[in-house]
Amino acid sequence: MATTEFTLLVAGGSFLAGLLGSLTGLGGGVIIVPLLTLLFGVDIRYAIGASLVSVIATSSGAAAAYLKEGYSNMRVGMFLEIATTIGALCGAYLATRIPTAAIAIIFGLVLLYSAWTSIKQPPELTAPETGPIARLLRLDGHYPTPEGERAYHVTGVPAGFGLMWIAGALSGLLGIGSGAVKVLAMDRAMRIPFKVSTTTSNFMIGVTAAASAGIYLRRGYIDPGMAMPVMLGVLAGALLGARILPGAKVRTLRIVFSVAISAVAIEMILQGVRGKI
Amino acid sequence: MAQSQSQFWNDARVEGIIGNLLRAGVILAAAVVLAGGVLYVAKYGHQKPQYEMFRGEPSDLRSVSQITQQAISLHSRGLIQLGLLILIATPVARVAFSVIAFAAERDWLYVAVTLIVLAVLLYSLTST
Numbered sequence: 086m087a088t089t090e091f092t093l094l095v096a097g098g099s100f101l102a103g104l105l106g107s108l109t110g111l112g113g114g115v116i117i118v119p120l121l122t123l124l125f126g127v128d129i130r131y132a133i134g135a136s137l138v139s140v141i142a143t144s145s146g147a148a149a150a151y152l153k154e155g156y157s158n159m160r161v162g163m164f165l166e167i168a169t170t171i172g173a174l175c176g177a178y179l180a181t182r183i184p185t186a187a188i189a190i191i192f193g194l195v196l197l198y199s200a201w202t203s204i205k206q207p208p209e210l211t212a213p214e215t216g217p218i219a220r221l222l223r224l225d226g227h228y229p230t231p232e233g234e235r236a237y238h239v240t241g242v243p244a245g246f247g248l249m250w251i252a253g254a255l256s257g258l259l260g261i262g263s264g265a266v267k268v269l270a271m272d273r274a275m276r277i278p279f280k281v282s283t284t285t286s287n288f289m290i291g292v293t294a295a296a297s298a299g300i301y302l303r304r305g306y307i308d309p310g311m312a313m314p315v316m317l318g319v320l321a322g323a324l325l326g327a328r329i330l331p332g333a334k335v336r337t338l339r340i341v342f343s344v345a346i347s348a349v350a351i352e353m354i355l356q357g358v359r360g361k362i
Numbered sequence: 363m364a365q366s367q368s369q370f371w372n373d374a375r376v377e378g379i380i381g382n383l384l385r386a387g388v389i390l391a392a393a394v395v396l397a398g399g400v401l402y403v404a405k406y407g408h409q410k411p412q413y414e415m416f417r418g419e420p421s422d423l424r425s426v427s428q429i430t431q432q433a434i435s436l437h438s439r440g441l442i443q444l445g446l447l448i449l450i451a452t453p454v455a456r457v458a459f460s461v462i463a464f465a466a467e468r469d470w471l472y473v474a475v476t477l478i479v480l481a482v483l484l485y486s487l488t489s490t
Contacts (some may be wrong), residue, residue: 088408142391156479163476177486296482
């Protein structure tokens with residue numbers, strides 16, 4: 086296969102990954118890395134570098150749209166970015182020190198977890214009052230609902246901060262947005278409403294990925310010929326996904342896709358165990 | 363005067379500016395990557411891609427100054443890499459702008475928080 090065909094095929098696959106990632110809420114990164122490694126036989130380090138770049142593109146593009154709607158909480162986002170960016174640096178350093186087979190296995194496990202959380206949506210938790218650290222940091226906020234602005238309290242800052250460090254480390258290690266772990270930290274630990282946690286998480290993903298992308302670039306993990314079709318394909322797919330999402334019936338798609346993703350995750354774990362990645 | 367200052371830097375306005383900043387960064391990055399991509403396929407389209415084995419990029423595609431040089435002389439791979447650098451710089455610019463916005467609101471706690479994030483980002487782009 087020549088470079089022209091390879092580029093077009095990767096761009097097409099990335100377009101689909103971006104589209105499905107935005108429709109199901111899983112993000113493009115979790116699909117790109119298995120696509121490149123399992124289907125195209127690309128070394129996982131090139132795949133992670135290319136995926137990170139596409140994660141920044143989709144997050145920044147989507148955040149621009151979300152910010153207008155007034156859901157995201159800038160203070161929560163900025164404070165937690167301390168944890169995610171430091172985590173991302175640690176993850177990016179770790180990526181150069183552990184064998185690629187181990188990266189593939191961890192990737193598969195995170196993929197399984199993401200697939201699981203995308204179908205099982207637990208009920209929303211609310212905090213009756215503001216936690217002491219959240220009060221100090223003035224993290225409480227409000228967001229628009231059809232019945233007007235609704236205020237919410239924030240709590241569980243230490244647990245949320247710790248989970249965010251893990252989310253950042255996974256992002257730096259695997260080249261993904263780690264949206265599933267970020268939402269876990271904000272929904273479960275900090276009791277932030279879904280609408281706010283999802284949009285704030287998306288807002289943070291670009292900054293987190295930029296922290297590890299800098300390291301990857303300087304280490305020579307980002308190949309222009311590889312990253313170019315991935316970035317352009319995922320971005321175009323994600324933009325189309327965001328446009329058709331309001332009218333789309335995503336419930337069935339999400340279940341089918343989660344099953345498919347789980348199969349891919351198991352394949353990645355097996356290949357890692359056999360030392361083929 | 364103080365009032366018009368705080369009116370100018372209200373949250374909605376800051377979020378609007380940040381939204382436009384992010385959008386402009388992504389569009390510019392995508393355009394540069396696309397231009398470099400067209401040159402790249404025109405030049406290397408017939409060669410066989412080699413990504414099965416990890417070799418790492420040459421040093422002229424790793425640092426900000428070298429990438430800029432490569433891009434100015436219109437080397438396709440350098441041009442793509444410059445587009446990717448613009449993309450990586452977009453969230454960094456967003457954080458830098460937030461420092462100014464929090465300072466204008468005299469919110470010194472969050473100026474400090476945002477400066478920490480900015481320092482981590484700059485460290486990742488400049489350290490080895």
